[in-house]
Amino acid sequence: MFTVEAPQMTAPPAAGLRDRAVDASALAYLQVDRAGVIRDWNPAAEKLFGWTRDEIVGRRLTDTIIPPALRSAHSAGFARRLVGGDSGGLGHPIEVPALHRDGSELRISMNVDAAEDGFAAFVSDQTDGHRAQQELQRSNTLISAILQHTTAMISAKDLDGRYLFVNGEYERIFQVTAADMVGRAEADLVSASVAAVGRANDAEVIDSGVAKTVLEEVPFGDEIRQYLVTRVPLTDPDGSVYGVCTIAIDDTQRRRSADVIAAGEQRFWNTVNNAPGMLYQFRAEPTGESSFTFVSDGCREIFQLDPDQIVESAAQVIDMIAEEDRDSFAASVAASALTLEPWDWRGSVIRHDGTRRWLCGMSRPHREADGAVVWDGMLLDRTLERSTELDLEAVRNDLADLVDRLAVLSATVPAGPEPVAELAHLVTEKDQEALFDMWRTALRRERTDSVLAGHEGRLLVRLRPHGTDEIGISCFRLDGPA
Template identity: 85%
Template sequence: MFTVEAPQITAPPAAGLRDRAVDASALAFLQIDRAGVIRDWNPSAERLFGWTREEIIGRRLTDTIIPPALRSAHSAGFARRLVGGDSGGLGHPIEVPAVHRDGSELRVSMTVDALDDDGFFAFVTDQTDGHRAQQELQRSNTLIAAILQHTTAMISAKDLDGRYLFVNGEFERIFQVTAADLVGRAEADLLSASVAAVGRSNDEDVIASGTATTVAEEVPFGDEIRQYVVTRVPLTDPDGSVYGVCTIAIDDTQRRRSQDAIAAGEQRFWNTVNNAPGMLYQFRAEPSGESSFAFVSEGCRDIFRLEPDEIVSSAGRILDMIAEEDRAVFAASVAESAQTLEPWDWRGSVVLRDGTRRWLYGAARPHRQPDGSVVWDGMLLDRTRERHTELDLEAVRTDLADLVDRLAVLSVTVPAGPEPVSDLAHLVTEKDQEALFDLWRSALGGHHADGLLTGHESRLLVRLRPRGRGGIAVSCFRVGGPA
């Protein structure tokens, strides 16, 4: 009989398994001895801190990944742990600042444990991006709060039942209420029943459709009725369900009275999802003359075809786009607003990088900082379509004038002599020459003169218009059948 011996299976050394596991770990691993010298360093630590294993082994931890400003405190704490045997924090993750080999700052989460007499080891994860994102979020919230409180628009938020959740400073000023008194109450507690009913109906339309709307509404203030352009935006949870309505109301009374029209859809307001038309911004001018944008909303993409961070990193990206013929007026308006702290108001055009021209309307409210700088919270609106409409109307008027010239029997501009121009007099019969002279004398007196006279072949409409520097524009049309 043959016998087969079972192969002998021997376990690999435990230290070998540990070394392979540490080297394969996505977590940075480091080990220091009781003198604070680095004794082990895995590939993930190389990627996180920029030091290769060969470079780092034998260096002191304090001199490599600890920020210079914290090195003294780290050394003192490390000494206390060695002398007093303090085990506080061991085995638990802590978030601390660190430094990369290139000097850039890191934020890491570190779990430290003891190796008895051999020192300490730690597993480390990079938390830098999350820490920066949290700081950016905090800055964004501060900027949003500043814009909400300094904008001239009234901004409020209500729940599905119409109870106020939030009102901004302008809302408090206009209605002489405080947010603390108003939150939890309904619009009917503030306005008349009829006005509140209109607002509630518009709120319900936004809640039902889930889309933003812009409407004109009237609000009585004593004996005066003021008109507001009101934009309502649905407030939604992450799952898309509507939980309330954000309302932005802009006083439109003066514009309507003066007929200085701006498009009804051009509203300045800010909300957390950048659903506003135009671009909201915070602009800063230093006493030294330097200027910068601390914040711009995502509406800059539609107006300037630039990303917000491009404008924040360099204000010149859009200031250089202002059309050459509008730069002097722009600079003067900013300088006057900075000196008087009166609201800034500007209309002009910009030329984009591809040569496209856009007409803009800008408005902002300035406030001076303790260091002497001036900060504007404001908006820019695109009024290109309105401007194009104006240009189209001018073209239509030009075409109409051209058509009149081509239909007229006579269309000339002549010096304002004592008698009607001969070309016109020859078209009018003898019996209406006196009537023609009356029209001519009226035009000489600076008045428009129109009359139906008898011509040799048909009735004539004669139109005389005074022109500058002693001229008279003469137009004559045939009307009706033979005279």
């Protein structure tokens, strides 16, 4: 009698051993037939490409792991191998791009060999190495660009003081070429005394293994130039020093201009501290803490506080904000921090002596790398302006009250096609047409004044458009006959 297990033993022991070895391999293994269809796929291939064996077997290799831009070239090469027996690349590792299931691009190395009815390949992932090589190349390009285009003179010397390298600025200053300088000493370019100073500083860095920065003077004809020179020990992986890298920055002009710079700085501070209002820098941390990092002397007049007091504690200023203005202040700062739009605020503060100051604040924010938002701006004291506004508002109110009491007619009415009856009844028949002309002018949203004949004497008629659909009327009786 047959058992159910007997039909499963279809492969010879050697084939089973080979399959187990392929499945256990850390290298991805795949096999395609002559139609380019995948017929075998081991666990390492599943891990590398993201496709399970059940998903991938039966799919075309070209449509699965070959990047779209390379599929035509792959298909052409595959056809050449089938038709012409092209064996180029077989048995040798080749590095090519490939496609992961999620769409990301891989870099793989593969050994392709002929197999029964097709080809087989063992594949290793070279993506990280390829990326590292690209990063290294980019880094080398960047370093080379910096070395050759910086305005600092950069050189490297061995323990005996012989040049290993000089950069483009060094070549320009001393009118030499990098190739000519290799193997030469500093004494070949400058006087013995100057070279001795440099050599002594080199020796100190070599002996200590610690970088050192000094000021050195180098004569160029009748001129002596001053260089800020930093020497850094060059070390092998084991830490042993094999040379010195020197970075020299021409500091002559800066030192010659020290007095000019000091005078300019003084002018700057004079301008800052004499500017109207208070100049400041305000910083809000991601944690919610806030502080003033700079405050000009104008703070004394506005807040009756010294700059150091405000820098030490921003709360001293914020706590002075009038109760009715605190919500608008907080909302304006939050909105500016979120959108990075300019901050603009009007409000008042109550100083410690009980007096109120009306302020106008404006600044431009920017976000720093750590997430903090920094505002640079000014606070202007508009107390006098605000007092004037309040006085003018009181005058306007008094004037409006006076007008209401003196006017024969004072009203705001809908902007109809004809003058309202209350106005028309005040004007005599002979000036009705003039009144209509005035009304049409007001309908065009223009202000108009005119003296018209009234039943009890002359009338000063004023029409003022209000909004889009109203007209303000004021009529005053003038002395004299009509």
